[in-house]
Amino acid sequence: MTNTSHLSTVYREKFALVADLYHLTMAYGFWKNGLQDRPSVFQLYYRRNPFGNPYAIATGLGLAIDYLQQFRFTVEDIHYLGSLNGADGKPLFDIGFLNYLQRLEFKCDVYAIPEGTAVFPNQPLIRVEGPLLQAQIIESALLNLINFSTLIATKAARVVQAAPGDQILEFGLRRAQGLDGALTASRAAYIGGCHATSNLLAGKYYRIPVRGTHAHSWVMSYGDELKSYRGFASAMPNNCIFLVDTYDTISGIKNAIEVGKELRTTGHDLIGIRLDSGDLGALSKIARQMLDEAGFNNTAILASDCLDENSIKKLKNEGAPINIWGVGTELITGGTQAALGGVYKLAAIQDNDGAWEYRIKKSEDLYKMSNPGIHQVRRYYNAAGIPQADVLFELGKQEPEQELIEMHNGKASPLPSPAPFEDLLVPIFKTGALVYTVPELHQVRERSIQQQLLFKDAEQDFIHGLDRYLYDLKQRFAQKN
Amino acid sequence: MTNTSHLSTVYREKFALVADLYHLTMAYGFWKNGLQDRPSVFQLYYRRNPFGNPYAIATGLGLAIDYLQQFRFTVEDIHYLGSLNGADGKPLFDIGFLNYLQRLEFKCDVYAIPEGTAVFPNQPLIRVEGPLLQAQIIESALLNLINFSTLIATKAARVVQAAPGDQILEFGLRRAQGLDGALTASRAAYIGGCHATSNLLAGKYYRIPVRGTHAHSWVMSYGDELKSYRGFASAMPNNCIFLVDTYDTISGIKNAIEVGKELRTTGHDLIGIRLDSGDLGALSKIARQMLDEAGFNNTAILASDCLDENSIKKLKNEGAPINIWGVGTELITGGTQAALGGVYKLAAIQDNDGAWEYRIKKSEDLYKMSNPGIHQVRRYYNAAGIPQADVLFELGKQEPEQELIEMHNGKASPLPSPAPFEDLLVPIFKTGALVYTVPELHQVRERSIQQQLLFKDAEQDFIHGLDRYLYDLKQRFAQKN
CATH class of the missing domain: 3.20.20.70 (Aldolase class I)
Known part of the structure; x- marks a missing residue:
């Protein structure tokens, strides 16, 4: 038993079946079309701070880690999936696929912002890199665990x-x-x-x-x-x-x-x-x-x-x-706001030649449109250690570029420089193996309280947004058909 | 595995510890004062229909039955309770009490309104009769299971x-x-x-x-x-x-x-x-x-x-x-209404001579004040089988008396007579043993859909409230100090 998770102690079994039907039908589609192992990147983020709070407290990672460590289809799960039929009354899934699922092991890389961190809209709280089928199938469980926990921790902070x-x-x-x-x-x-x-x-x-x-x-x-x-x-x-x-x-x-x-x-x-x-x-x-x-x-x-x-x-x-x-x-x-509207979106996928292609979900509203590419969040501090700015930037660029554009008002500011910074997303799993020291619950709580103090001091001056490169990239994607 | 419950299949262990600390401290107090076996009656009800719906769909009984069947403190639970200290750093509970808890078996009688039934404010969805300590300690688990399920089933019906x-x-x-x-x-x-x-x-x-x-x-x-x-x-x-x-x-x-x-x-x-x-x-x-x-x-x-x-x-x-x-x-x-405010209140307790004493929780608002006594709900139908009225009455009276008083407007109406009726609360457990045939989930759903049709037909004409006897009793209790 760890102090930060309960799924494996409370629940009787593995939870690969904490998924929507469409994850399994898509998985089947990927497998039938030979796409199951196509390297891909998914990012989990939310679009609006809950309760009108200036930030949210990222929470639920401990539970998500526990879930991913337990990820496995049981024999019962496979029997159940084998019993599902399509519109013509014939089985939805063929036996080859069911055998594949039964052997499936989680082998993705996972990066995440540590629990207890103050976070902002559009920042990936979790980034999953790995075989398309695996990275897709964990969507609803991750959303369930992160959305609710982040909502309630933020409410508690208020x-x-x-x-x-x-x-x-x-x-x-x-x-x-x-x-x-x-x-x-x-x-x-x-x-x-x-x-x-x-x-x-x-x-x-x-x-x-x-x-x-x-x-x-x-x-x-x-x-x-x-x-x-x-x-x-x-x-x-x-x-x-x-x-x-x-x-x-x-x-x-x-x-x-x-x-x-x-x-x-x-x-x-x-x-x-x-x-x-x-x-x-x-x-x-x-x-x-x-x-x-x-x-x-x-x-x-x-x-x-x-x-x-x-x-x-x-x-x-x-x-x-x-x-x-x-x-x-x-x-x-959460009271009148009983859910955090977090989403989990495909950000990039490799083409046949192994080159990364960025993907977006379009929307009439630029703010709602997903950001193309694979992201890191860099947090800058002033000399007193107070957060000054969070910049979302494309990981392939290594460094954020020139300016920070605030998404809610389009305002551009120079990046703080020279300034100490940290990159918020840290490695959690490497090829499915846990490479992160999961903190004790009291440590997570201390981090959260510390973050609340820091952002109280930061107040109005703190800005967050995209770097110039990512902002321009998004504009180009928005104009493309 | 039954089709109507999942606690015992999903969860690894017994759930007697699904309780608030104060249930255990009160249990300790009852035990220390020799009150643990005092016969008592608790009733679970809600005060307002959710979402402004004309009724709620009583739901969660299947889960509650599963929980009560599993009710048992594990060795781990006992160790945990033994580790809790009071304000002076000394153990909260003594060893005799912990031994008592470890041997505790659920021996109450339980009556409930079947799942899928349309119900109204102040009607007991569950009535528990039995030793004071046992009947008290299950409060939060029952409320958790019934409140949430009833809320969501009612939302779904809408x-x-x-x-x-x-x-x-x-x-x-x-x-x-x-x-x-x-x-x-x-x-x-x-x-x-x-x-x-x-x-x-x-x-x-x-x-x-x-x-x-x-x-x-x-x-x-x-x-x-x-x-x-x-x-x-x-x-x-x-x-x-x-x-x-x-x-x-x-x-x-x-x-x-x-x-x-x-x-x-x-x-x-x-x-x-x-x-x-x-x-x-x-x-x-x-x-x-x-x-x-x-x-x-x-x-x-x-x-x-x-x-x-x-x-x-x-x-x-x-x-x-x-x-x-x-x-x-x-x-x-449940959206903007994320909880049903169901409560679980002591209704009656036997005195030293074995006579029932009714108990109420007072409130400045007569509507919010709990109803004294041990209740049954009688539903009357017209010749076409359409519900006409629900009367809450004191069980000791055997039959509702004279008039029905609607609590939300104080209006008195004669009881429907002659009219077919049914008493909604039915026996579920007898001295801790299940005496109820738990319906399959699809049967519960059919009942709910049938009830929704019946109450659509009943429309405006349907009334619900207390019988004259209970209403007068409540008035007397409200005036007493």
Whole structure:
């Protein structure tokens, strides 16, 4: 078990069949036409930052690595594929192809931007180079794993930034999209900067700290709130955060304080109270005052109730003295933006003579049109180590050329020079073998938090786009028929 | 393997740890206070229909049954729980409790509304009766499984109803929330009425029909669209639906027709073309005319591109001659409503003398306040078999009383009488043993489609609410302190 992936520990089997039917029919077409091993390059990128955030936090690579390491068609998979028929009722795939699939091993080169990195639209988060069939067939699994994780890590970063210095607890399990939706989101939310999760399975697999309070049902099972707090305190004197709104919030706070005093006589303390409904701003102020007056100045106030970064910001602006935020539904699903529209596009393919041909998907909108060629992203820093610019450039050029053109406004700027830089895409697999040291989850989280700080400092001045060569190349492709 | 569940086939292990930390701390509290076996009743329900739909399609029970059958703490789970500490750095749980958990078997009675049933706010989709600790600890897993599946099946029903008679293909894998998010959603979308999925794993596990076309990368890999269609046709003449918008849609249709003519010379046909961008209404009309003029009157037009029920309805209203709809992101995530806010509330608990005490969670809003007591839902039909009313009533009363009060408007109506009726909640587990014949997935889907037809006929006349007794009981509870 690694700390950064769970597919192989959670799931019973290999996942080559995490694919759309058309990947298999295309694979069959490539194989029938002798194109299966044609060297090709695919790039995975997204077109718009989620939630209107200035960047996204690239996340999911750990899962993608695990998936690729496990890539293999099982005997059951092959039987299933053999059972599929075409429009004429005849088998879709012939036996030679099924035998080929059963022997298929993943042999591509993979480059990727490390998890936890702040990234921008049109930058390849993953670049896959290898035999056409293999590079194509992994599309949906990679998109599934990267899209969702990147979405949730970015959402988490927004939530964490809304309450600097406070604790953010991810409470989303019950509203997540499937059991694995919850597990994947807990991992991504932690990378984005959350401090803990309520999800025990995520705690077990990823060693993410787990936190929680108790449910209304605890109080309801006693019928008497004070007795219920006493029952909790006698069982777990070292874990008392009381939910105070089951019947009446003010009475709940009074009861919590009463049991808090009793806790102190046994050498423990009231860790916190939790507000889960009503006017959280007003109630937290009342609660703070009541707690302080009773000498519980260190008792935390935890709030929950359909929170997201906007409602948290609003409460912070009101001066709500809340220290800990439990964020569920909006964080675990992305809320009103429930998907990152990442795509995986063929960028280049070798011709019969072994020369690379660039390919694009055309669109009436130049911004939406894919960028031709095989790309690297170079990030420039100023002397203080603050990011200045990201340039997408054609890998064959070795170096970015002259100017940076911002795609969203067409503005050209000189490339920073001389300036320290790093190339963001690093080797992950070489001919199907892992050549990357997968970081521990806490390291990924630290990188993400560090990146958020860097890009807070970079602010308005940071620019990203294509170098002059790639921009001109794209224009030429757009005009070609 | 059953056709209606995948947890035990897909996942490697038991899932008792699919829980929030607070379920385990409450369980510990119950155990320490000798309350673990106190008979209690929990009910799972939601408060608002998703997407403004007149009802929701209850879905996920098959998964919940699978989860409950597998319920068991593993040795690893116990070790993990033993490693958790409280605020003072001392273990949260003592060894006696961990031993208790390791031996714990699920022994509750479970009642539920069968999958595929149209349901309404405040109706218990699941009622759990049994030892307090056990009935509490399964909360988040049940909510996770039922919330998401019900959301997506309801979304699917809306999409299917937007295009009566057309084929709806679920294409969401790449935008789903985790691998299992996709699998769970494919299952729910099929129950909601979708005709097929692109997701091969869902095809394999659930035997959901799989459908697909090809990607832009197929065309891009050839560079020449006509050649690429020919390549596809030579490999799979029985599976030709050509994606026509890689470069220019009109040229794409022409090329598809040309290869369609060639297919006919080999005894095959052009099954369809696919539009994936641009003005789908205008382009589909042009495509239909071009296809018809070329004699391809039976060639289908498939459309995709961020579709949902609203855009499909709009296209239908414009008279767009589209026969097959590929729906991805919006269907697989729920779109702007990415979660159903289902809750799981303690309804009743026995006192020391074995008498049932009802419990509620109070709220300033009577509508949001939980309903006291142990409930059944009785559905009344008219002589033609059309649903007339759903009445939530207290199970101890055996029969609903006098009147039905609609919660959203307070209106009272006499109960339909004499009228045929059925009680929606049926026994699923008895003392932890499955007593329910789990229907095959296709049966669940048929039920859902049948229910959608029934409620289309019921239309405005259908009412749902509480019986007079329960309504008065709730009022009394609301006034009590």
